[in-house]
Amino acid sequence: NQETSSNIDEDCALIAELCESILEDPSSAFSSSSSKDDDAPRPRSKMRKLLEMANIEKDGTNEFTARLSIMSLVAIFQDIIPTFRIRPPTAEEMSVRVTKETKKVWDYERSLLQTYQQYLKLLERTWDLCNTNPLGVTAILALCELLKAAPHFNFRSNILSVVVRQMNFGQSEEVSEACCSSIEHLFRNDAQGDVALEAARLVCKLIRDRKFLIKPRVLQTFVSLPLRVHVDEAQAAKLASQANAKKRKRNKEEAEIESELNESSGLVGKILLAKSQSDTLESVTVTYFQILKSENLSADKIANLLPVALEGLAKFAHLINMDTVLDLLEVLKTMLKRVDELPLDASLNCVLTAFKTLQGPGRELKIDQKEYITPLYTQLSRVSVGCNRPIIQTALSCLELAFIKRREYSSVRIASFLKRLLTVSLQSSPDIATTIIVFCRQLLQRYSSLHQLLENEEDVITSGQYDPLVDDPEHANPYATACWELAALVHHYHPRVAAQADRAANLKLLQLPMEQPERIQNEMHKNRDELYMEMKFSRKKHPLAHKEGKRQQVRFISPNQTPMLHLGGT
Numbered sequence: 291n292q293e294t295s296s297n298i299d300e301d302c303a304l305i306a307e308l309c310e311s312i313l314e315d316p317s318s319a320f321s322s323s324s325s326k327d328d329d330a331p332r333p334r335s336k337m338r339k340l341l342e343m344a345n346i347e348k349d350g351t352n353e354f355t356a357r358l359s360i361m362s363l364v365a366i367f368q369d370i371i372p373t374f375r376i377r378p379p380t381a382e383e384m385s386v387r388v389t390k391e392t393k394k395v396w397d398y399e400r401s402l403l404q405t406y407q408q409y410l411k412l413l414e415r416t417w418d419l420c421n422t423n424p425l426g427v428t429a430i431l432a433l434c435e436l437l438k439a440a441p442h443f444n445f446r447s448n449i450l451s452v453v454v455r456q457m458n459f460g461q462s463e464e465v466s467e468a469c470c471s472s473i474e475h476l477f478r479n480d481a482q483g484d485v486a487l488e489a490a491r492l493v494c495k496l497i498r499d500r501k502f503l504i505k506p507r508v509l510q511t512f513v514s515l516p517l518r519v520h521v522d523e524a525q526a527a528k529l530a531s532q533a534n535a536k537k538r539k540r541n542k543e544e545a546e547i548e549s550e551l552n553e554s555s556g557l558v559g560k561i562l563l564a565k566s567q568s569d570t571l572e573s574v575t576v577t578y579f580q581i582l583k584s585e586n587l588s589a590d591k592i593a594n595l596l597p598v599a600l601e602g603l604a605k606f607a608h609l610i611n612m613d614t615v616l617d618l619l620e621v622l623k624t625m626l627k628r629v630d631e632l633p634l635d636a637s638l639n640c641v642l643t644a645f646k647t648l649q650g651p652g653r654e655l656k657i658d659q660k661e662y663i664t665p666l667y668t669q670l671s672r673v674s675v676g677c678n679r680p681i682i683q684t685a686l687s688c689l690e691l692a693f694i695k696r697r698e699y700s701s702v703r704i705a706s707f708l709k710r711l712l713t714v715s716l717q718s719s720p721d722i723a724t725t726i727i728v729f730c731r732q733l734l735q736r737y738s739s740l741h742q743l744l745e746n747e748e749d750v751i752t753s754g755q756y757d758p759l760v761d762d763p764e765h766a767n768p769y770a771t772a773c774w775e776l777a778a779l780v781h782h783y784h785p786r787v788a789a790q791a792d793r794a795a796n797l798k799l800l801q802l803p804m805e806q807p808e809r810i811q812n813e814m815h816k817n818r819d820e821l822y823m824e825m826k827f828s829r830k831k832h833p834l835a836h837k838e839g840k841r842q843q844v845r846f847i848s849p850n851q852t853p854m855l856h857l858g859g860t
Contacts, residue, residue: 301355305343308336309362316370317394320401337405340366345412346425357428360416363409364432368439376403376444403444410436410445414452422461430456430465434472441476441485454492457508458500470507474514483566486515490570494577502584502595509581509598512574513605519567520609520651571609578603582621596632600639601684607643608650615652619644622662629665634672638684641666645691663692663703667763670710674717679815682722686729686807694732701739706763708733708740712775713758720784721814727779727790728807731800743773744795785824786814 312319319336334342342348344359376399388396413429420426430453437449457469473489480486493511497504581599603618610618622644629637644662648655666688673685689707698704711730715723734740756771779791803809817823 298352298354301343302358305340305355305358305362308340309366312336312340312366313369317398319370320398320405341405341408341412344409344416346416346420353423353425356416357425360413360428360432364435367406367409367436370402371406371440371443373442375442378403406443407445410448414448417452417456421459421465427462427465431468434468437472438475441480446485447488450489450492454489454496457493457511458496458504466505466507470511473511477511477514478516481563483563483570487566487570487573490515490573494573497577498580502581504595506594506598509577509595509602512577512602513598515570515574515606517567517571517606517609519564519571520611571606574602575606575610575614579617579621582625597635597639600636600643604639604643604646607646610647610651612651612654615647615655618647619652619657622647626662626665629669634669634677635681635684637665637669638681638688641669642684642688642691645688649691649696659692659696664762666692667707667710668761670707670714673714673722677722679811682725682811683808686725686811689729694736698737700764701737702766702768703763704733704737705740705743705768706766708743709756709758709766709768709771709773709775710763712773712779715779715787716775719818720782720787721811721818723779723782724784724786724790724814725807725811727787727794728800728805728810731790731794731798731805732807734794734797735799741797742769743771744776744797745772786810 321335340359340363343351344356344363345351346353346356378400379396410433413433416429417426417433420429433449433453437446437453440446453469453472456465457473459466459469473493476489477486490512493508497508578599581595607618622640625632625640626637626644629640632640641662645659648657648659648662670685673682689711692698693704693707708730711726715726715730718726734744752767752770754767754770756767758766760766773795776791776795780788780795782788782791
């Protein structure tokens with residue numbers, strides 16, 4: 291044991307010395323030091339030594355040393371990899387006589403590419419051999435870090451193919467999460483869009499090859515895509531790119547120089563970005579549609595994948611064209627017919643996708659939104675204490691799109707929603723109840739016809755009776771009752787709920803942006819996580835207490851004069 295520990299200490303010292311020497315002078319890391327004896331074997335370079343120490347198949351290498359070498363090489367490559375893609379010189383360029391500085395740069399770049407490729411092959415081989423122990427996990431995590439640090443560099447496709455395949459790795463949640471996080475980082479930070487397009491196509495291929503039997507986390511990575519280009523705009527960009535391609539054929543030399551300058555300077559080509567985002571959007575939406583229309587999924591897989599697919603469609607619905615809008619609305623109508631069978635987050639995302647589609651590219655269709663408002667009304671009763679934060683945010687987004695960003699002309703419909711929301715707030719936790727009441731204040735402020743719900747029930751002049759159990763808000767007859775829920779919520783134990791209920795009952799205007807529903811929800815969630823509740827204590831002073839600013843007066847309390855009968859007096 292002492293001999294093993296001493297060997298590990300020596301290896302650690304050698305790795306630290308090699309790393310420090312390489313970072314001080316990267317140009318000498320790939321070349322071997324010269325030897326005086328010509329017959330002696332050529333000594334190994336510094337990078338070669340680290341690669342051999344990272345190879346577990348090499349004799350004398352233990353697992354700890356291999357892991358440490360792998361992590362050290364990741365840090366080295368992150369530091370010395372350039373910010374551009376290296377193009378190896380062609381045979382014609384090599385035949386031309388160049389300066390010593392140019393030849394030195396070519397030799398360095400060639401050595402860097404060869405060593406980098408050897409390191410990537412070593413990581414992939416290590417993962418294949420040891421994917422169930424810490425050494426294999428270290429290898430795949432190293433690939434994820436290299437992908438995040440240098441997605442523009444050479445051999446990007448090799449790293450992508452390995453990382454994407456392990457996004458659905460079932461034996462280690464750490465590996466799966468690391469791969470998904472690296473792909474999300476790639477989606478968010480790709481300026482040109484070509485790397486994100488390549489990664490999105492690989493993820494879509496993985497989903498199809500696994501026949502949609504994947505983790506929801508794999509599908510959720512698409513939500514990180516910063517797609518901003520509409521399909522019609524992308525079509526115009528494709529036509530422009532075709533016109534530019536014809537011009538480049540006429541003058542190839544100028545086109546090559548221009549592309550190299552743009553790549554080295556990091557300039558973002560608008561035409562290339564539009565084309566890449568359009569192709570990415572097409573691949574992602576096709577995958578979403580295949581999941582929505584798939585009949586081979588089990589009930590558990592539908593419950594897991596549908597909310598994620600609908601969340602992604604809700605985000606990108608405003609970018610699709612009219613033909614896709616019609617297909618999407620037909621699919622959503624079919625799903626909303628069995629909305630009660632779906633998970634709550636899936637049903638709410640289904641409604642949210644429909645609203646965003648109709649208010650985005652589908653606003654020219656002039657479709658009545660009642661087909662999507664009625665399912666939203668039925669799903670509000672499922673919002674209760676057990677709901678998590680994303681579900682509440684989705685519900686608020688649906689309500690905002692239905693009644694705040696558009697004008698609702700049916701006073702009965704909006705009054706039914708107000709009553710349903712206040713009923714839900716009675717049985718919800720304080721953070722949910724406060725957010726719902728604030729939204730109800732928005733409705734009361736926007737629709738003056740709702741003010742009669744704050745009157746006494748005896749003063750209501752409406753026939754019939756309010757039915758809170760009906761599925762259609764048009765048949766609930768809400769004006770036959772009053773918002774008595776606010777009278778109960780005023781006495782809530784939580785001060786924020788009581789204060790918002792009092793302001794709603796007195797029709798006080800919202801103090802924006804301090805009382806935005808999203809802002810209040812974030813504050814309430816933060817207070818709940820920190821177990822904090824603001825309480826105001828009212829301390830009444832004693833009537834004989836000294837008041838500030840006034841002269842203190844001495845008061846005497848004289849007893850009542852009573853006959854002293856016990857002393858024999860009169």
